[in-house]
Amino acid sequence: MQVMKDCPYCAETIRGDARICKHCRSNLAGPPEGKFVKVRLKGRDKIYRGNLFVPLHLNRVSDAINDERQFVILSDAKEEAKLADIHVGFIALNKNSVEWVRLAEEGAEKDEQGHSVHQLY
Numbered sequence: 270m271q272v273m274k275d276c277p278y279c280a281e282t283i284r285g286d287a288r289i290c291k292h293c294r295s296n297l298a299g300p301p302e303g304k305f306v307k308v309r310l311k312g313r314d315k316i317y318r319g320n321l322f323v324p325l326h327l328n329r330v331s332d333a334i335n336d337e338r339q340f341v342i343l344s345d346a347k348e349e350a351k352l353a354d355i356h357v358g359f360i361a362l363n364k365n366s367v368e369w370v371r372l373a374e375e376g377a378e379k380d381e382q383g384h385s386v387h388q389l390y
Contacts, residue, residue, distance in 0.1 A: 312362040319343030
């Protein structure tokens with residue numbers, strides 16, 4: 270019987286000896302090389318803030334969003350609500366349900382609620 274484990278990126282169950290996740294296509298061969306970028310995105314009529322991992326072999330955030338994977342994955346995610354943000358932790362949204370993605374950086378342009386934004390997608 271095969272030893273199974275959870276993918277650290279999408280939390281789907283995969284074989285223990287897998288080097289690439291068959292669900293999200295993340296490289297599991299060692300610690301991830303790249304950087305986390307704070308983004309905001311709108312999907313399924315909700316707005317989320319969180320960290321999007323951009324692998325080292327991809328040059329831009331838009332490359333990470335438009336790669337062959339089916340999901341946009343955010344860690345340390347929060348759902349923006351009217352009274353208070355709701356901590357979600359980890360969320361994987363199907364790219365077909367994502368309306369837009371924006372950078373959320375200090376000193377960036379502000380939207381009507383005062384959030385930092387740059388249109389990316």
